Amino acid sequence: MTGSTQHSPGTGAIAHVSFSGDFGGREKVAVELCRSLRGLGLECLLYVVVEERAGAQRNDNLMNALGDVSRFARVFRTHSRFSPRLLYRLAASLREQGVRVVHCHCYKSLYYAVLMRMLGLLDGSVVYTLHGLVLPSGAMSWFIRNCQLIGLRMSDGVIGCSREILASSFPDPGKVRTASIINAIKRPEPEYAALESGRAEARRELVERYGLDPEGLVVINVGRICPQKNFPLYLELIRREMTENPGSNINYLIVGNGELQADMEALAESLGIRHRVVFTGFVSDMDTVYRGADILVQTSTWEGTPMCLLEARSYGLPIVAPAVGGNVDVVESGLDGTLYPTGDLAALWEGYAAYVSSGELRQRHGRAAFDQTGRKFGTRDWARRHVAFYGEVAEGVKLRETAQ
Numbered sequence: 001m002t003g004s005t006q007h008s009p010g011t012g013a014i015a016h017v018s019f020s021g022d023f024g025g026r027e028k029v030a031v032e033l034c035r036s037l038r039g040l041g042l043e044c045l046l047y048v049v050v051e052e053r054a055g056a057q058r059n060d061n062l063m064n065a066l067g068d069v070s071r072f073a074r075v076f077r078t079h080s081r082f083s084p085r086l087l088y089r090l091a092a093s094l095r096e097q098g099v100r101v102v103h104c105h106c107y108k109s110l111y112y113a114v115l116m117r118m119l120g121l122l123d124g125s126v127v128y129t130l131h132g133l134v135l136p137s138g139a140m141s142w143f144i145r146n147c148q149l150i151g152l153r154m155s156d157g158v159i160g161c162s163r164e165i166l167a168s169s170f171p172d173p174g175k176v177r178t179a180s181i182i183n184a185i186k187r188p189e190p191e192y193a194a195l196e197s198g199r200a201e202a203r204r205e206l207v208e209r210y211g212l213d214p215e216g217l218v219v220i221n222v223g224r225i226c227p228q229k230n231f232p233l234y235l236e237l238i239r240r241e242m243t244e245n246p247g248s249n250i251n252y253l254i255v256g257n258g259e260l261q262a263d264m265e266a267l268a269e270s271l272g273i274r275h276r277v278v279f280t281g282f283v284s285d286m287d288t289v290y291r292g293a294d295i296l297v298q299t300s301t302w303e304g305t306p307m308c309l310l311e312a313r314s315y316g317l318p319i320v321a322p323a324v325g326g327n328v329d330v331v332e333s334g335l336d337g338t339l340y341p342t343g344d345l346a347a348l349w350e351g352y353a354a355y356v357s358s359g360e361l362r363q364r365h366g367r368a369a370f371d372q373t374g375r376k377f378g379t380r381d382w383a384r385r386h387v388a389f390y391g392e393v394a395e396g397v398k399l400r401e402t403a404q
Contacts, residue, residue: 012100013043017109021054023065025307026131030105036383046073061282091121101394103127110151125156125394130169132304157393161304162326179389182329184382185310192370195316202291210278216249217294222308225258233299239271257282290315295355313369318362320351336368
């Protein structure tokens with residue numbers, strides 16, 4: 001995906017940059033934000049550096065999930081943790097495209113951008129979004145955390161995708177401008193009735209694809225299978241359901257892939273519930289999953305503002321989620337979803353069981369979530385907030401409306 005872009009005098013392009021081995025939440029954010037900014041008339045490019053060390057299958061997942069971004073994407077590849085040659089190639093491309101703001105979505109892109117500027121290869125502003133970075137102990141984790149902290153202090157602006165993550169990751173910003181900008185989503189349908197009309201067909205497709213019980217509810221937990229997502233808690237919830245309701249025909253899906261998948265499959269086996277849990281692996285067609293599901297359960301130990309939460313709400317799903325990160329900024333517990341204390345199985349069970357037992361509650365909270373997503377988390381206002389922030393940290397980036 002290559003090419004050149006013409007720029008109007010006195011304006012500059014924005015580049016969103018991510019080093020990615022696979023497709024996840026921050027990649028979704030970068031792509032959607034690029035599209036939304038372009039919809040406002042801004043010249044916005046997506047720079048994806050494919051980390052080939054992640055393996056061919058995960059790289060394929062990334063490229064397939066990115067979709068048709070050829071009009072505004074620049075794709076690079078690397079095998080190395082750091083590549084001087086890549087540094088200079090990125091800098092040359094950014095200069096050629098007239099980029100005035102480099103918006104980084106991971107610590108590596110931040111490291112590269114700051115280094116480019118130190119070496120005189122980049123004449124522009126550097127903005128970084130904190131999507132969330134919690135690492136296990138160890139020398140490499142120490143190095144990554146400190147690289148990020150140094151990069152944060154050398155950037156021009158830092159955005160937190162939740163108030164909590166900004167306060168915890170960058171509590172003393174000094175002179176660096178900061179803002180909390182909650183993620184956003186474009187609803188799949190403008191009206192709830194149109195969404196409802198497609199659910200039966202999506203359910204039939206899910207049943208056929210994964211061998212589900214067509215009479216049972218479909219409960220999903222979406223995310224990378226890694227320590228952060230705390231899937232053992234989800235499996236404990238399923239075991240409790242099987243213990244208290246032996247005849248239950250509820251279908252449970254874990255939607256995603258990750259380094260702990262084999263461990264989670266083994267844990268499900270040891271809990272005696274493996275036959276009740278579908279591990280879907282990576283799924284590119286999430287539209288069918290969300291339309292065909294009944295409830296989203298999330299069990300994470302920490303979050304920024306998870307895109308799966310916004311996505312599920314945009315499809316009118318009731319949600320049971322931990323009160324962490326941006327979840328508390330998105331969900332109005334008791335009105336359009338249910339929040340519970342992190343790691344609390346009893347509280348998770350209470351919220352989950354309420355939805356399982358009441359179709360009316362599922363419908364009411366799901367409809368409210370759909371409506372609230374349209375009112376408070378639309379992509380146009382989200383893009384405008386970013387434009388305003390760019391204007392604070394960089395000259396020459398102006399909001400230029402175009403006919404929609």
